[in-house]
Amino acid sequence: MTAAPGMRDLAHRLLTYEAGAGKNSEPIESPTLRVYEKLRRSLGEFVGVAGFYSLASRALALATREAPSLNVAQLSGDGALQGLGEIETQIDMNKDRAGEGGIILIARLLGLLRIFLGEALTLSLLRNAWPGEVFDDRNSVHGRKA
Amino acid sequence: MSTQDKVKINKLRTGVPGLDEIVGGGLPEFSFNIIAGAPGSGKTTLAHQFVFANATAERPALYFTVLGESAIKMLRYQQQYTFFDPAMLPGSIRFINLSQVVLEKDLGAVLEQITKEVEKANPAVVVVDSFRTMVRKPESDMDLQSFIQRLALFLASWQATTFLIGEYDEEELRDNPIFTVADGLFWLRQTAERNSIVRKLQIIKLRGQDSVPGLHTFRITDAGVQAFSRTFGLTARKRNPPSDRRLSFGIAELDKMLGGGVREGDSVLVAGSSGTGKSVLATQFIAEGIRQGEPGIVAVFEERPQAYAERAASLGLDLETPQKDGKLTILYLRPLDLSVDETMHSILDAVQKIGAKRLVIDSLAGFEMALSPGFRADFRESLYRMIFALTGIGVTILSTVEVDESFTEFPFSTYSISFLTDDIVRLRYVSIDGQLRKIMVVIKMRGGNHAKDIREYEITDKGVVILGKRLTNYQGLISGIPVHSDRPDSTEEPSLDTGIEHKT
Numbered sequence: 001m002t003a004a005p006g007m008r009d010l011a012h013r014l015l016t017y018e019a020g021a022g023k024n025s026e027p028i029e030s031p032t033l034r035v036y037e038k039l040r041r042s043l044g045e046f047v048g049v050a051g052f053y054s055l056a057s058r059a060l061a062l063a064t065r066e067a068p069s070l071n072v073a074q075l076s077g078d079g080a081l082q083g084l085g086e087i088e089t090q091i092d093m094n095k096d097r098a099g100e101g102g103i104i105l106i107a108r109l110l111g112l113l114r115i116f117l118g119e120a121l122t123l124s125l126l127r128n129a130w131p132g133e134v135f136d137d138r139n140s141v142h143g144r145k146a
Numbered sequence: 147m148s149t150q151d152k153v154k155i156n157k158l159r160t161g162v163p164g165l166d167e168i169v170g171g172g173l174p175e176f177s178f179n180i181i182a183g184a185p186g187s188g189k190t191t192l193a194h195q196f197v198f199a200n201a202t203a204e205r206p207a208l209y210f211t212v213l214g215e216s217a218i219k220m221l222r223y224q225q226q227y228t229f230f231d232p233a234m235l236p237g238s239i240r241f242i243n244l245s246q247v248v249l250e251k252d253l254g255a256v257l258e259q260i261t262k263e264v265e266k267a268n269p270a271v272v273v274v275d276s277f278r279t280m281v282r283k284p285e286s287d288m289d290l291q292s293f294i295q296r297l298a299l300f301l302a303s304w305q306a307t308t309f310l311i312g313e314y315d316e317e318e319l320r321d322n323p324i325f326t327v328a329d330g331l332f333w334l335r336q337t338a339e340r341n342s343i344v345r346k347l348q349i350i351k352l353r354g355q356d357s358v359p360g361l362h363t364f365r366i367t368d369a370g371v372q373a374f375s376r377t378f379g380l381t382a383r384k385r386n387p388p389s390d391r392r393l394s395f396g397i398a399e400l401d402k403m404l405g406g407g408v409r410e411g412d413s414v415l416v417a418g419s420s421g422t423g424k425s426v427l428a429t430q431f432i433a434e435g436i437r438q439g440e441p442g443i444v445a446v447f448e449e450r451p452q453a454y455a456e457r458a459a460s461l462g463l464d465l466e467t468p469q470k471d472g473k474l475t476i477l478y479l480r481p482l483d484l485s486v487d488e489t490m491h492s493i494l495d496a497v498q499k500i501g502a503k504r505l506v507i508d509s510l511a512g513f514e515m516a517l518s519p520g521f522r523a524d525f526r527e528s529l530y531r532m533i534f535a536l537t538g539i540g541v542t543i544l545s546t547v548e549v550d551e552s553f554t555e556f557p558f559s560t561y562s563i564s565f566l567t568d569d570i571v572r573l574r575y576v577s578i579d580g581q582l583r584k585i586m587v588v589i590k591m592r593g594g595n596h597a598k599d600i601r602e603y604e605i606t607d608k609g610v611v612i613l614g615k616r617l618t619n620y621q622g623l624i625s626g627i628p629v630h631s632d633r634p635d636s637t638e639e640p641s642l643d644t645g646i647e648h649k650t
Contacts, residue, residue: 046217046236048243055218116218120232121225128236 002066003107007114010135011035011106014126017134032102036081039109042129044079053079059109066108067101155354158307161199161229162192164373164491168347168362170355173330176305177353178298180277180324182314183334188345188364189311190220191227192334192371193273196309198229201238205270208263209241212248213279217241220275227370240267248280253293256280261300269306277324278312291323298327319350329353334364344485347373363485374487376528378494378535386411386540388593393504393542395427396434399612400571403588403597408569410503412592413533414544418573419551422584423605426461427571428506429454430609431544433463436473440503443496444476447512451476461609472500479516486517486528494532497541505536509546530566537568551575551626568592573603576626585623586612600624 003011018031018038044052056079064070073084084102113122123135157172166172173179173196181189193209201207211217221241224230235241247259264272274280281290301308310324316333319325331351337344347364349357364373392407401407408414408431416424432442446454454476455465468474475496479489497505507513514525533543545567551574570589575582586603588596599616600623620628 042236044243046211046241046243048211048217048245050245051216051218051243116222118222118225118232121221121235124232124235124237 003063003104004111004114007107007111008103010110010126011103013134014106014130015103017130030084030102032084032106033081035102035106036109038129039106040079040081042125043113049078053077055112056081056109059105059112063101063105063108067104070101070105073105157355158196159199160192161195161197162371162373163369164362164364164375165192165347165371167377168358168373168375169330169349169352170357173307174352174354176302176307177329178302178308178327179310179330179332180314180328181309181311181332181334184336185313187334187336188366188371189313189334190215190275191224191366192332193275193309193311194224194227195229195370197239197271197273198231198234200271200307201234202270203237206237206267207239207271207273208267208269209239210260210263210272210274211241211243211245212274212276213245215275217243226368228368229370244280253281253289257293257296257300260297264301264304264306268304272301272306272308273311274309275311276313277310278314294324294327325351335361363487365485365488374485374491376487376531378487378491378532386538389540393431393440394434394438396430396437397427397610397612399601400427400586400610403586403599403601403612404569404571404591405595405597408542408544409591409594410542411537411540412542412568413537413566414542414569414571415567416544416546416571416573417549418546419549419575422573422575423603423610424546424548424573425457425508426605427573427610428508428544428546429458429461429463429465432474432504432506433458433465435504436468441473441500442468442475442504442506443493443500443502444474444506444508445493445496445513446476446478446508447516448509451478461607463609475500475502479513486522486524489513489517490528490532494536497536503541505541505543507543507545509548511548526566533566569596574624574626576620576623576628578620578628579630585617586610587624 014035015031018034021034040052040056043055047055053075057075060070060073060075060081064073070084074082076082084105110122110126113125117125127135156175157166157170158175159172160166160169181192183189197207197209211220221235225232242263244256244259247255260272260274281293298308310328312324314322325331328351330349330353333348333350335346335348337346345364345366346361348361349359358375358377360376362373362376364371366372389410391410392401392404393410394401394407395404416427418424428444432444435442444451444454449457455469458465465474465476469476477492477496479492493505493507496502510529513529514522517525536543567590569591572587572589574585576585577583584603584605585600587600588598590596597616601612601616602614603610603612605611617623617628619631621631622628
């Protein structure tokens, strides 16, 4: 079973946004890590470190089945993602295989949120971390709702 | 100090239907409250309702979770309630998990973390869920006391209304400092009685305003917690002064026996055994009210509204049209596991909705039997409160009650509820001339004259019809087995009693 198309689309939009934002920031981080860290901060606040770690470990396990290149990634005790930078340095979101792995990981994490909290609440939480235009359907590469 | 000099305490709506009335109009602003109770008693749901009712983007709510239910699961379940608005998260309602600091640090660090978040967010509402797990291992009692006092002082100073949620036992009420510091103490109880769950809410303490004392039934539905005040939400309403107006039954002879009809705002009990025409009399009472422009409610327990209306139609009484016109509501109440207070709230809601002036409860026995066994113990008390509340605002109530027919006694009611009625009309069978005939007598009318006569009646296609004059040629009618005497039937007008109450 693969990540839901709607979640992949949303993950792609978040990564694309962060890829753009990341060009102006130092040090250069992969968009996947930037999205992941934002999720870790905003979700960690209300679910706690242990709560986020549990979700992230499940997401990583699911994503690794779909994208084996992610097996180098690991979670630290505080839920931080490690090892992804080695395979994902400079991302071209449409071509790079590692970028595809990042989309899958984020899509899985968002998918879990949607399963547990529902779409409305998941989007409410995401809107707190990213600007509204990211969630605008006109920015969807597939033209579908998240 | 004049009233103008006193500080005004704003009251915040609780977001829990029925609870505002119980707490005296709303929760005092900036109060420091505890919600205590066993697991599953509705503590978190109640807090969520308060949060969703009061949080705004400008003055948000901070909801601190600790070691109990995870926030993800809490939100997963809580959003099933209709009051839950996902759009309010996280702008107006922020969930903050304190597990890490609680597990790894001391109470000082916990207080520091809460302080930091409160100063940053400027919240109107703060909830700590569960406070019990937060303070589970204080180094000393002094540690705990100091923590609670500093927390309460800080949150009140920052103009936050606070709820601490905890699973406490009632034995802890005396010794735990949290209960001393708290301004408000809400205790939720849940007990199993036979096959039913009975939920009760008690406001043990609420500084600054009067709350309704006692145990209040509550229920958890898809709308969240709903509380049912023991006073049925009518405490704020003034009692109407006693009325001299008389309400007709639509049966001229019975009206005469009642000294002109039932006094408006009275509670009337029609008692009799099965088949004596109690429901017929009740139907005629409600139909006559509608004819005179007085909306009515009929609460039935033993037959469906359609059957009730059809039976009325067989007596020439149209109950269909007034139902369509909003002048009559026939409530079919088979509450099963509902509490008596919830059932009575249904009746009250219907009364208030159409502005009913007459209410028929048909019958008290059916009402009691329809309640689950666990609630029957409260039946008489709740009935008394409802009748007191409704008659106080001018509603005239007619209740029917089935009594065991005895040919040696003349009981008014087997339910011992005669004390809550102003007027009693007794129907019974008598054995006369080889026939089982029916007699009627007005036993009591509080504060008014009534006939002392025992009258024979029949149930015809026009309803209850009182026959002739009083039966003077029989002795011992109320025994059910009268003895014939040679005196002729009375030709006199009904003689009136002076309203002296009979001991029941």
